[in-house]
Amino acid sequence: EPEVTQTPSHQVTQMGQEVILRCVPISNHLYFYWYRQILGQKVEFLVSFYNNEISEKSEIFDDQFSVERPDGSNFTLKIRSTKLEDSAMYFCASTLFPPGQGGYAEAFFGQGTRLTVV
Amino acid sequence: AQKVTQAQTEISVVEKEDVTLDCVYETRDTTYYLFWYKQPPSGELVFLIRRNSFDEQNEISGRYSWNFQKSTSSFNFTITASQVVDSAVYFCALIDNAGNMLTFGGGTRLMVKP
Numbered sequence: 001e002p003e004v005t006q007t008p009s010h011q012v013t014q015m016g017q018e019v020i021l022r023c024v025p026i027s028n029h030l031y032f033y034w035y036r037q038i039l040g041q042k043v044e045f046l047v048s049f050y051n052n053e054i055s056e057k058s059e060i061f062d063d064q065f066s067v068e069r070p071d072g073s074n075f076t077l078k079i080r081s082t083k084l085e086d087s088a089m090y091f092c093a094s095t096l097f098p099p100g101q102g103g104y105a106e107a108f109f110g111q112g113t114r115l116t117v118v
Numbered sequence: 119a120q121k122v123t124q125a126q127t128e129i130s131v132v133e134k135e136d137v138t139l140d141c142v143y144e145t146r147d148t149t150y151y152l153f154w155y156k157q158p159p160s161g162e163l164v165f166l167i168r169r170n171s172f173d174e175q176n177e178i179s180g181r182y183s184w185n186f187q188k189s190t191s192s193f194n195f196t197i198t199a200s201q202v203v204d205s206a207v208y209f210c211a212l213i214d215n216a217g218n219m220l221t222f223g224g225g226t227r228l229m230v231k232p
Binding site for chain 2: 043056
C-alpha cells in the first residue's frame with residue numbers, strides 16, 4: 001500500500017535554529033499539505049501546495065515558515081528561527097486530486113515528525 | 119467558515135462496553151466530506167472512514183459504525199464491545215467543496231479499561 005513518509009520521526013532543536021522537516025508524498029500525488037498538532041490539542045492546517053506554489057495557508061503559517069518541493073519527490077517544511085511554541089507534531093499529507101473534486105477523500109497522512117524546541 | 123465540535127473531551131469505559139463519540143459540524147456548503155481519524159499513543163493519524171454529504175447511509179465495519187444525520191449536522195461514531203486497543207484519541211474532520219484543508223474537531227480521548 002502506498003504511504004507518505006516523513007523524516008525524521010523526532011527532532012530536537014535549540015530555539016532560534018532553523019529546521020527542515022521532510023516528507024515524501026505518494027509518487028503520483030499532486031497536492032501536498034502540512035498540518036500541525038501541538039501536544040494535547042487538535043490538528044491544525046498550515047499550508048497546501050500544488051504546482052510548485054502555495055495554494056492556501058493559515059494564519060499560523062507566517063514568514064518563519066516556508067515550503068518547497070526541491071526535487072520532484074520531497075516536500076519540505078522549513079522553520080527559519082524556531083520558537084518554543086513551534087514544538088508540535090507536524091504531519092504531511094498528499095492527495096491525487098484537488099479537494100474540490102472529492103480528492104481529499106483520498107488523502108494520505110504521514111506518521112508525523114515530533115519537533116521539540118528547547 | 120467550517121467548524122467541527124467534539125463535545126466529549128474524554129471518555130472512559132470498561133472493556134466490552136459500547137461507546138459513542140459525538141461529532142457536530144458546521145458548513146455553508148451543500149457538498150462536503152466528513153472523516154474520522156484515530157490517533158493511537160504512537161501519534162500517527164489513522165484514517166477510519168469518510169462520508170460525503172450526499173450519502174446519508176449509516177455504515178458498519180466490524181465493531182465500528184457511523185451514524186450520519188444531516189438534519190442535526192452530526193456524524194457520530196460508535197464502537198461496539200470496546201477493547202483496550204481502542205484506547206486512543208479520535209478526531210472528526212470536515213472538508214467542504216470549496217475548501218483546501220481539513221478542519222479537525224478537538225478530539226475525544228477514549229480510554230478503555232480492562
